[in-house]
Amino acid sequence: MGAIKMKVVVNRLALEEAIERIVNEDRSVRSARIDTIAGKEEEISMIGDEPIQPTPLMSTQLAVEMPPVEDPEFVPASSQELARAAAAISEAVPEDQVDFFYRKLHDLLDLAMDNHDEIQGGIQQGVFDTGQEISESLIKKILLEIESESDENPFESEESEEAYADEYFSSLRGGVEGASERLFNDVFEFEQSTISDWIEAGTGSDTRRNLERQHPYVFDKSMTTIDKVISILSGPLQSSVESAAQEHNVRPETLKMLVAKHYTSRGWSQHGDDQGDPHYTPSQIQVNQALAKELDELLPEHSYEDIIKIYEDKIEQEDVSEEIALGYRDMIEIVKGRIRDNKKRERTDFSVKNRPRTYIDADDGDDVEISDEERLKALDALAPFFGFKNASGIRQWRRKYAEPKFKAMLGSTVGKAAYEGYAERIMDNLAALLDEFATISESTLANIENELSKNQDQELEDLRDSISYLNDQFQMMLSESLDDEEGMIPSRLLGNTAAGYMLRTAFAEIYFNKQFRDFANEMKKHMISYIESLGASRAIATTFSKMFNGEVDLVPLNSDKKQAEKLRSGGISQDIYDKAAEESEKFTEEFFTGEHQKQSEEAFLRKLSDKKVMSKLFNSSIDSAIDEMELESNLDRATMSDEQISAVDEPSEEDK
DSSP states (O other): OOOOOOOOOOOHHHHHHHHHHSOSOOOOGGGOOGGGOOOOOOOOOOOSOSOOOOOOOOOOOSOOOOOOTTOTTOOOSSHHHHHHHHHHHHTTSOGGGHHHHHHHHHHHHHHHHHHHHHHHHHHHHTOOOTTOOOOHHHHHHHHHHHHHHHHHOOSSSHHHHHHHHHHHHHHHHTTOHHHHHHHHHHHHHHHHHHHHHHHHHOTTOHHHHHHHHHOHHHHOTTSOHHHHHHHHHHTTTHHHHHHHHHHHTOOHHHHHHHHHHHHHHTHHHHHHHHHTOOTTSHHHHHHHHHHHHHHHHHTTTSOHHHHHHHHHHHHHOTTOOHHHHHHHHHHHHHHHHHHHOGGGOOTTSHHHHHOHHHHHOTTSSSSSOOHHHHHTGGGTTTGGGGTOSSHHHHHHHHHHSOHHHHHHHHGGGGTOGGGTTHHHHHHHHHHHHHHHHHHHHHHHHHHHHHHHHHSOOHHHHHHHHHHHHHHHHHHHHHHHHHHSTTOOOOHHHHHHSHHHHHHHHHHIIIIIHHHHHHHHHHHHHHHHHHHHHTTOOHHHHHHHHTTTTTSSOOOOTTOSSHHHHHHHHTTOOHHHHHHHHHHHHHHHHHHHHSHHHHHHHHHHHHHHHOHHHHHHHHHHHHHHHHHHHHHHHHHHHHTSOHHHHHHHHSOOTTTO
């Protein structure tokens, strides 16, 4: 009889249900591959007249109805029916794939046995939760197998291998392609930002040590890409993963698997191409780390201007590679950052030691360009409403994105009629989130008090004290905002209390982060299309578009800087330049006042009314706030004199 020809259909729901049953995979010596488990040792005898041992046999019958494996709704109801279904499916396996198929069957059996053991163990202990998620180690195992599949070469060609992988992951993706893509971008952006902060912090600084301690997976070169991605998604981006999973009705671990799959198939370099940012490929990161050490040696011996001149001269050398040149430009930006912002300077810097007034007092001379900075001084009071402690935080954040977005933030506070009401909406939304957090903290405290009335427990009492501390601050913010004529939350409470940190952190997570990531992405796409419509090439349109979404500074077309020279040589005329600048303003106004802003507000209100989302956000913001407070404390200490540090460390009379 010829081989059975049939179509094996992967049912996505059935597959997800199967994955859900594989929970908390925790491999140990007890769960080795079943075909490697040693049997009970028999005593070997040299006597040859022992009776022959019979070979184990399988029960079978001559005829049996073939299970309907082609039916996507069919699921075997017993182990016997499962065996018949597996046999039917096996008939369709090509001869050259028998070994591969057989090994995967063993892997599935191992997982099923482990799952069975864990379920039984959970039932016996009374702690098993049917909603438990797939463990990270299982995700890593699956993805590592996919990553190494090309070495085993079980497929006839690369095309068929890719088709197999695409078919498998498409069955998982469903409608979450966009969510996994956004998380993919978030992981990439998080690592870039962390490494950039690490480089800028300088050798031996508290900031570097804190970053290395908080995010070891970013700096550990021995970690695989998959381990790194899963660690980032399970740590700093966990709340984003959970929100996306809930929005698309999938498991968080499924999303993590899809994001890691992106990395195994696309990797860093292609992502860099997608984003149009050539800076932070793995090799570029290594170059920048080496140059950062060199910069640490230059800063105590040379002025900021001299260091910039040193790097500019090196860039002009004919034999310098593009990666080294990019690294030099990054170092120049770091030095310029110290010129602009005294919080980034070190007391050991040559410029600070020898010309302190030039850089510490912004009013002295023309050595520091402060016109833009002066314009922003009024933001200190407004900053907490945008998730920052003060205007300095806004300035750093603004440089990461585009100037037009900053105008939208200020809105009607500086008389820009186009953005009238934007700042007020932000304050209203933050106040609405405060209402929710105040309710959560109060109800949580009441529940703890109720439990303590039944059973005194020291750990529960400690938790009660912590929640009570936060609740007092939330209630104070709520009370004072209700007493204020404009409903304003006091800046001092937003910027200097634990509850204020929590509220700002949560608001950035639930509202600002996505909105401004979308802005940067959409602005770039729009400007590329628009500049191309003016007659520019795709390449120069891409380069020019980066100046409007915040990736690089927008330089005057007649500037002697290389960016301007590149625009001119690429065919960007003054007319095209002016039209592009005007178009970017129109896009920004529409983005922050039009349909996208309306959708953003609606999405925020939906999340605000979802008690489960609010509860998760409240819990995650506690950890985030603790990390932020520790980081800001260390940064503040880094800019203090020894006398100031001693004064801060001295206990108050109340503490005594």
